[in-house]
Amino acid sequence: MxxxxxxxxxxxxxxxxxxxxxxxxxxxxxxxxxxxxxxxxxxxxxxxxxxxxxxxxxxxxxxxxxxxDTAAFNTLVKTAHEVIRRAEQHLHATLHRQIDVEAPGGRVTVSLDIEPDEDNPSARLSAVDAAGEALASIAVSPGFQLNRASALRWVEADFAKPR
Known part of the structure; x- marks a missing residue:
């Protein structure tokens, strides 16, 4: 249900x-x-x-x-569903980011997952290699900005906690 x-x-x-x-x-x-x-x-x-x-x-x-009327109501329900779906997709994209970078050892996928808890928000930065093997996972600030440059810096720093 x-x-x-x-x-x-x-x-x-x-x-x-x-x-x-x-x-x-x-x-x-x-x-x-x-x-x-x-x-x-x-x-x-x-x-x-x-x-x-x-x-x-x-x-x-x-x-x-x-x-x-029936037609208007059905159209409104369909439109409201679409608005909700888009909002959920936007929230997911904001809270879960993923970037692929090329490192000396091959492609690395770096992910940032944010838990937006009102009292204690948290975030986890993780990396996997091209085969899907976990390379690293650390807690970071929920305000951490994941982009290609920050992902590459983290990989090149051998997954040391970013400053």
Whole structure:
């Protein structure tokens, strides 16, 4: 089961003009605080913040919002999933970096893995050779900047703790 799915058993679907709640997703049409228009918020059950907020279409009377419908709701769910996926990919890329460098003994893959704990963040710098054999692994500051130059310096310094 999806860890973010609504864990309330048999929660009835809601399909109102300005509020839809189906399969752990809720779309709510709200007054846009920035102008005279409307916005839609997409919330995933269990998340504190909306996954997506965007402008919403005015109805024919040019005052009230267009009602939600199946096609719009499905598009909003798909878009919100994509936003969440991209955010997760970005976070993963920020916390887990990997660079290949050429050393005298051959190609070395240097990795930096950051654990973003609020109270005690940590990071580990590690190296493996072309065959996948571990060469070194040390704790470093979570602020360590891994780039090609820093990776090569670490390899050339025989994996001594970077300053």
């Amino acid at each position: 999806d860890e973010h799915a609504d864990d309330t058993p048999n929660t009835p679907d809601i399909r109102e003009p300005r509020l839809w709640s189906v399969d752990g997703w809720t779309a709510r049409v709200v007054k846009n605080e920035d102008d005279d228009g409307w916005a839609v918020e997409m919330h995933r059950a269990g998340d504190a913040e909306p996954a997506l907020v965007g402008p919403w279409t005015m109805g024919r009377d040019k005052k009230n919002p267009k009602p939600l």
